[in-house]
Amino acid sequence: AWDYMQALDKNISQYPHSGSKPCKMAAQGEIPIGISFGYPAFKLKAEGAPLEVVYPTEGLGWEMEASAIMKGTKKLSSAQKFINWSVSKAANEAYAHNFSMVAYKGIENTTMDFPKNLPQMLVKNDFYWAAEQRERILAEWSKRFEK
Secondary structure, three states, X not given: OHHHHXXXXXXXXXXXXXXXXXXXXXXXOOOOOOOOOHHHHHHHHHOOOOOOOOOOXXXXXXXXXXXXXXXXXXXXXXXXXXXXXXXXXXXXHHHOOOOOEXXXXXOEOXXXXXXXXXXXXXXXXXXXXXXXXXXXXXXXXXXXXXX
């Protein structure tokens, strides 16, 4: 993976901290290609930006959104109410307007042109391994690519 990233780096103008900025820059004509999340691309395209959304055939990267209650919170009851709402059908219906996929079975994003086989396009993620390796990977990334 590092060899691939090293070769790709020769074609990267910058690594912004915003996940949507490369897409926004491509939509404005500042760069020819932006590697980004799908949602901003579809939104900008719907607003008339000259974008074409392309999916890598090797698989799509993805992450999980999460909510949690901090240990020792002074407003535990309110926090529990929020968490209960955040996993409800109503909340997932709201999330589906902005996310390509949600965890609630039977709820799909119908506002964007995400592929119908999106779940099959995702790469396999080992979140435990990634968490254990996080500091090492970030240090290696910084050494190789921070400009």
